Amino acid sequence: MTNETFAVFLTDYGPGILIILVMVLLSGFFSGAETALTAASRARMHTLEANGDNRAGLVNRLIERRDRLVGALLIGNNLANILSSSVATSLFLHVYGASGVAYATLAMTVILVIFAEVLPKSWAISAPDRFALGVSHTVNLFVLVVGPLSSLVNWIVRRILALFGINLSSEMPMLSAHEELRSAVDLLHREGSVIKADRDRLGGVLDLGELEVSDIMIHRTSMRGINADDAPEAAVRAVLESPYTRMPVWRGSTDNIIGVVHAKDLLRALAEPDVEPENLDIVRIAQKPWFVPETTNLKEQLNAFLRRKMHFAIVVDEYGEVQGLVTLEDILEEIVGDISDEHDLEIQGVRQEADGSIVVDGSVPIRDLNRALDWTLPDEEATTVAGLVIHESKSIPEERQAFTFYGKRFIVMKRVKNRITRLRIRPAEDAPMPPPPVKGEGRE
Template identity: 75%
Template sequence: MIAEYWLVILIIIALIAVSGFFSGSETALTAASRARMHQLEANGQHSAGIVVRLIQRRDRLIGALLIGNNLVNILASALATSLFLSLFGEAGVAYATLAMTILLVIFAEVLPKSWAISSTDRFAMTVAPFVRVFVAVAGPLSSVVNAIVRRLLGLLGVTLSTETSMLSAQEELRGAVALLHREGSVVKADRDRLGGVLDLGELEVSDVMVHRTSMRMINADEEPETAVRQVLESPYTRMPVWRGETDNIIGVIHAKDVLRALAGTGGDRKTVDIVKTAQKPWFVPDTTNVKDQLSAFLRRKAHFAIVVDEYGEVEGLVTLEDILEEIVGDIADEHDLEMQGVRQEADGSVVVDGNVPIRDLNRALDWNLPDEEATTVAGLVIHESQIIPEERQAFTYHGMRFIVMKRVKNRITKLRIRPVASESGS
């Protein structure tokens, strides 16, 4: 009789261990990173490939594991109840319930799941070969159970999505990066770079171009000596060449081409023909997707394009550097002009030039001002107010207080921006 008792106890212990295996496997396999598993599989980890194939059918996997877990839990509880009834009589039911609850919670739930969470990928790869065998056996039953569940929920008006995720790949990446940044694993600069890559497909050339009012251009009708001096004194290597009117772009001059022309004339600036030295201009629509424009730059091995609107009017220019700066931030070298436009004040406010792009301001100060309807800070204020504000007028939008400091004709040239919370607290 005693031997039978010990045999039952050993069976119960084994069932609790199997239950812990199912619980830990469910936690590890559902929490495992698909991207990490794909990478490990590519590096030759066979078990990582098994994990990838298992989590491709999460509903089948979870259903099979839950069936197995419940089977062993019920069997262990039934054996424990039978054992305690023979030992303690009617009171054995209460003792069995208490004992199995404690044992299952500690050894079949909390312990294995905590272990699985602490080393998710390693745990998942360790149990994957064994789980694959069990899923192959219990998978058909799991599919039947899932079908019944879907039918019952359908009667209640609830439809389960068959997709693995309701988020796009970009949204998942963006969310993961934002979470890692909040936890301190990803620094702000890296978060901004990754966000810049993800944002390329959502931007148009007009969002990143240099506006026509800020373009440096060469007049083809200027004296050759004057034109050469302007090219050599400019901080830019490429400049548009116009004739008659600024909308009539006839070429793009490169500083290297001018230097070659000067070498060919023995350094005589008066004999350099800027028009013949200039390259043919490349015109692109202002609605061109930035990602497509980047591909076009790389395909054509070009760095510079003139941006035009639907009527063919010049809107600005875009360079390969402008697009790269959307990813890595401002790229400065020893010939760049010092960019002025954002100044932090001691009172917590920020003085901003009206032509500062909203995206640049958001990136620099970690703000979230919308940039869908306007490209610049001045444009945002005009769009939100639906008027051209006067100096000293103030507006509150998107948690910020905008004060117009300077206006030239119809252009807002300087604003003061202060977070509303900062203003109310001061």
């Protein structure tokens, strides 16, 4: 191509080529900005803003009106793509005639995909915070100009969706703050950035508001208490032999809790002059019991424990009947757990067999089993493993009956009256067929 021919080419097609280049660059800018601003860490932006970074404050304000932001960027992106494609089509038609449409479509598809979509979005997602800070001022200016048009588009979209019964609110997030945190922690755990123990602790904190006292309390059938009518030395012996520092005191029946005795108070009383176990008044040194409803969620109960500086409460139902007891330690264990190693089974009532199966007591909480073994058995309808089997089977199973659900095979090993006291659990695909049950039929 001679210099004269090249000069003619530039004169005829140069402006169009320049427009295409500028539009592709603008499209890439809008694509990268959208990716960076939607992927930027809001927590980091708030921290930077608190430290005086004005750009971070700008990013936060843009993200707060996400629908307006995304709408404006999409408008800019589409305008740039349409204009560049139109100019390219015009140029190719002038050079190649009718076949230029096909050539322009092919060429612009390749150019826009690589340089206006994949490249800028890959760059933005590799460092979203830094990219978002860099484009914040330009994007903010563009949103101020195009924002009203974006709001109009969003309004039209909402009206159209409303015709189909879909109500889209710009102020309602898709996920709650707790769900966003939980999803982020689970993702980081899968990527290896957060170990299982830390994931479980963070999950325990997030679950406090969703669990009730009845989900973690020590049931009344497992409570250890002191009969106020027993001989004083028997009460003293019961306290000293107990592994617990606090024990409820009852009179007449276990439903009539009249106090809570602390081991330290007992020892102080015994240390007083002329006080012997035979003449100790256990009721006199007992503290007043604190009764809480079984429907209280753990977040409220934890705050109540801290506010009242107490560690022990009696749980009652709506009729005032004693259902069990809950302690501050019970709630803290929901956060920190009681598993020292993620591969060892150290929770009470759980034993791993040589064949890989798990033998568990029926009273073991489902949440504890999930945390120990990284399982996902549901705990919405039942609190214990035995309760889950009863709920799923819709019956009180007999010994040696087997059930398969949630990818696990549950075999009832021992039943006392109407209570399932021991089960064997193994993966469903590895479970051999059990012997026929003594009575009834197992459910598959």
